[in-house]
Amino acid sequence: FxxxxxxxxxxxxxxxxxxxxxxxxxxxxxxxxxxxxxxxxxxxxxxxxxxxxxxxxxxxxxxxQLTHLAFHDGLTGLSNRAAFDERLRIATADARRHGDLLGLAYLDLDRFKPVNDQFGHETGDAVLIAVSQRLFASVREQDVVARLGGDEFVVLLPRLHSVDELDCVAERLLSEVRRPIEACGNDCVVDASIGFAVYDPEHDDPRSLVVKADVAMYAAKRDPEHPWLLWNDSMGTTS
The missing domain is CATH 3.30.450.20 (PAS domain)
Incomplete structure (x- = not known):
């Protein structure tokens, strides 16, 4: 006063x-x-x-509380789509300004539907919460983990040192997702397919970066040999 x-x-x-x-x-x-x-x-x-x-x-x-709910997923507490879109806008602007390497991981759970069907939505929600906590704990402080809805997640990876880092990121994320989850008294195992895209300031905007990562994710989902893939020109921009 x-x-x-x-x-x-x-x-x-x-x-x-x-x-x-x-x-x-x-x-x-x-x-x-x-x-x-x-x-x-x-x-x-x-x-x-x-x-x-x-x-x-x-x-x-x-x-x-209202502000928190506006920018966080109600189930998992992760950033929601609105928060992710804003962080992505800032990250792409920073990458363009400073020449930093910016990556994006688009992750979709595999074998999640059978868990929901067999054990029910309460168990399914518990699995989503557990996966969210593991993803959040496995990334760097500057990274952003968001749930876009359903069993789809994204991880924004600013200031990478090289594209080679994505291999370690993918292995770490997959390792966390694949660990068995005890949910509502049920032992659950899920997997994931991950698509990566690296921001190109000459050709990308925030939306196109997400599209490329999404396309790469669906390509990985169709490829039994590669649980994660990095987007390239041959994949196009249609999943």
Whole structure:
């Protein structure tokens, strides 16, 4: 409240009222957000200022929750499509500006439908949550893991040192996905097909990078010998 007090005092005396957000401390020293509403009251002895301070912790928490839900998948807690699209836009702009190598992995689970059919959606959801946690734990801090929906995930890989890194990334992701999952008392095993694409600032935009990774993923799904593939010109842009 005291921060910028002189300017606020001048504004209240000039305009007659002022509302702003600030912070206060409880007796235990914990800080909490407040809304301060002030009003000038003229009196024979000179102007007085009346202030009402309202604790807005609950509304701030609700706002933060809404923001979280807007950009995170409700089941897994990973970034959702909206958050991924924004991070992808920023990552491609940075890669173009700085000449960094940017990769994208598009991952689709295999053998997931039988798990759903045999054990039910509750078990299927538990498997998706477990896979999400493993993917998130297996990437670098700067990478972005998102769930696009169903059993489809993407991993944004900024600032790669070389394309050769994708081999290690693929093996790490596949190793995590393939580990047995105990879900709702059921032992479940799933696999994955992964498509990779590397951003080309001369020819790609964010959408085309996703399309290429998606095409490579479907190519890997059709190829029994290669669980992951890197997009190349011969694959085209139609899955």
């Amino acid at each position: 005291m921060r910028g007090a002189a300017g606020r005092l001048e504004a209240i005396l000039h305009d007659g009222e002022l509302s702003f957000e600030s912070a206060a401390r409880r007796r235990n020293g914990q800080q909490f957000p407040t809304e301060v509403s002030t009003k000038r009251v003229d009196s024979p002895g000179g102007p007085l200022i009346v202030a009402i301070i309202r604790d807005i912790s609950d509304s701030k928490a609700a706002q933060a």
